[in-house]
Amino acid sequence: MKSIVYRSAQDVGFEQKPMPEAGPGEVLIKVAYVGVCGSDMNIYQGVHPRAQAPLVMGHEFSGTIEHGHPTLAKGTPVTVYPLLSCGHCEPCLNGYAHVCNTLRLIGIDCDGGMAEYVKVPVDKVLEIPKTLSLKLGAFLEPVAVGVHAVRRSGYKPGDRAVVFGAGPIGLCVASCLNYFGAAKVIVVEANPYRLSVAQKLGFTTIDASKEDIRARIKDETHGYNADFAFDCAAHPSVQTHLMDVIKVQGTAVIVGSYKKPPEVDLLKVEFKELTVIGIRVYERRDFEIATQILESGGIDFDLLLSESTPEQAPEVFQQLLKGGNTIKMLFKM
Ligand SMILES: [Zn+2]
Ligand SMILES: [Zn+2]
Numbered sequence: 170m171k172s173i174v175y176r177s178a179q180d181v182g183f184e185q186k187p188m189p190e191a192g193p194g195e196v197l198i199k200v201a202y203v204g205v206c207g208s209d210m211n212i213y214q215g216v217h218p219r220a221q222a223p224l225v226m227g228h229e230f231s232g233t234i235e236h237g238h239p240t241l242a243k244g245t246p247v248t249v250y251p252l253l254s255c256g257h258c259e260p261c262l263n264g265y266a267h268v269c270n271t272l273r274l275i276g277i278d279c280d281g282g283m284a285e286y287v288k289v290p291v292d293k294v295l296e297i298p299k300t301l302s303l304k305l306g307a308f309l310e311p312v313a314v315g316v317h318a319v320r321r322s323g324y325k326p327g328d329r330a331v332v333f334g335a336g337p338i339g340l341c342v343a344s345c346l347n348y349f350g351a352a353k354v355i356v357v358e359a360n361p362y363r364l365s366v367a368q369k370l371g372f373t374t375i376d377a378s379k380e381d382i383r384a385r386i387k388d389e390t391h392g393y394n395a396d397f398a399f400d401c402a403a404h405p406s407v408q409t410h411l412m413d414v415i416k417v418q419g420t421a422v423i424v425g426s427y428k429k430p431p432e433v434d435l436l437k438v439e440f441k442e443l444t445v446i447g448i449r450v451y452e453r454r455d456f457e458i459a460t461q462i463l464e465s466g467g468i469d470f471d472l473l474l475s476e477s478t479p480e481q482a483p484e485v486f487q488q489l490l491k492g493g494n495t496i497k498m499l500f501k502m
Contacts (some may be wrong), residue, residue, distance in 0.1 A: 170285035173500065174481040175224045181486045189280065189288040192418075196291050198247060200502040202307035203282040204229035204474075206491060207336070207402055207426070212277065213486050216428070220277050228274050231297060231306030232281030232502075234502050238294060239327025246297040248306050248364040248371055249282075249289050250453055251275040267452050283479070285502055295456055297462060307499055310451075312459035315341030315425070317451040320458075321328030322422045323444075326350035331386055331395045331414050335363035335374075337473060337497045338424060342399050344468045345371055348352055355389055357382055358402075362494040369472055377406070386414040395419060401409075403427045412437035420444040453488055471495050 172186040191197040206222050206229055208262065212220040220226075228251035229246040234241045254261050254269035261269050267427045275289055297306040319342060324330065330351050332343045332437060335358035359377040367374045375385045387394060394416040398408050403425025403428040411421050412434055438445060463470065477485045482500065489498060 171286070171391040171479050171502065172225050173227075173283035173479050175212055175220070175222050175226055177222050178489075179213065179490075181213060181482055183482050191237040194291055195288045196237040196294050197286055198232040198282075198294070199235045199250070199286055199353075200227075200230050200282045200284060201246075201303040202231050202499045202501055203227040204307050204311070205339075205485070205498045205500070206311075208277060209250045210486075210489060215492070217277070217461055219273070224277075225280040225282075225287070226276050227282035227287075228276035229307055229310040230276075230287070231303045232282070232287075233303075234294075235286060236392060237288075238291060241294065241296060246299065246301075246303055246306060247294050248297055248309050248456075249275060249293045250295055251310070252450060253278065253290075253291065255327040256361060259386050265273075267445055267450050273423070280462055283482075283500060283502075298460065301460070303332065304474060304476075304499065305470060308474065308497065309456060309459050309463065311337045311341050311437050311453040311497065312345070312462055312470070314338055314448075315343075315345040315450040316424055316462070318342050318399060318401075318424045318457045319345045320455070322397055322399070322420055322446055323450060324349065324351070325409045328396040329353040329354045329355075329390050329393070330397040330399065331355045331357060332399045332401055333357045333407045333411070334400070334404075334425060335360070335367040335496075336401065339399070339401035340370065340473060341423060342401055342498065343367070344370065344470070345462065347371075348462050348465070348467060353389060355386060355395070360492065361500075362374040363496065366472055370468065382410050383413050397422060401425050405429075405431045407431075408433055412441070412443060415441070415443060418442045418444070420446060422446045422448060424448045474499055476501055
């Protein structure tokens with residue numbers, strides 16, 4: 170079968186591999202679309218703390234049941250909940266399996282969806298409603314991150330929010346805020362292509378490369394500043410504004426993963442009685458809500474998706490490293 174294989178730092182190859190054999194309790198899925206995530210880019214660059222070559226990456230994918238599922242017939246459209254939690258650590262036992270002490274992921278810690286077929290544990294399979302395309306089905310996972318970030322933040326309908334970063338996660342967070350009824354969503358980004366997509370989706374945008382971020386946000390919020398600021402960029406420059414654009418007793422939500430620990434001004438957290446909240450992946454419920462959001466059709470998520478073939482993978486990864494005009498790249502397997 171066709172596979173995209175991470176071989177070593179900055180070396181991803183298109184290879185033919187034997188089909189995986191689904192054992193007891195496992196399901197074989199025929200992959201349709203698989204997304205490239207920021208964490209896949211970390212693997213590609215050889216800086217991911219856990220991933221080991223050779224590896225078939227891919228934890229954001231859609232496909233159809235091939236065999237092995239007790240109730241879903243062959244051909245049923247599905248995605249997976251890719252978290253592999255241990256089930257017996259303190260967070261797992263107390264209902265926080267998504268922050269398991271030894272959390273692993275399909276496509277990072279074992280072979281994932283960048284292949285024609287993938288085997289997964291039966292309890293990770295989630296059916297995609299027929300009303301959703303398989304292409305959008307592969308985007309459920311990033312939307313679930315947005316759902317989790319907004320629901321966990323304590324955001325209330327009518328609140329004003331700033332989102333730093335218009336990559337896939339930033340735009341998913343911003344879209345979820347809109348879906349949940351935010352009074353104002355302001356997206357801050359420096360990349361011109363990403364800014365243009367944020368504008369097409371209807372968000373108020375601030376060009377971080379040219380504009381006075383603090384003054385614009387004050388202006389756009391009638392002098393109040395934001396109730397929430399979501400850091401989806403995880404760039405050190407965000408920390409120079411994050412605590413300033415939030416009102417007194419507002420909330421900073423850390424969604425992106427910093428490569429190095431950033432400098433954070435805790436004096437501002439203290440003086441303004443701010444709350445800082447961390448976000449890690451999602452829970453199963455977030456996938457259900459993400460499905461509802463995608464099904465609603467209210468947000469044109471197709472604007473965010475680009476498509477390539479697996480044969481193009483080596484060049485695609487090289488280009489993604491340079492940035493360019495892509496929000497979310499999907500391989501059509
Ligand atoms: Zn991801
Ligand atoms: Zn655990």
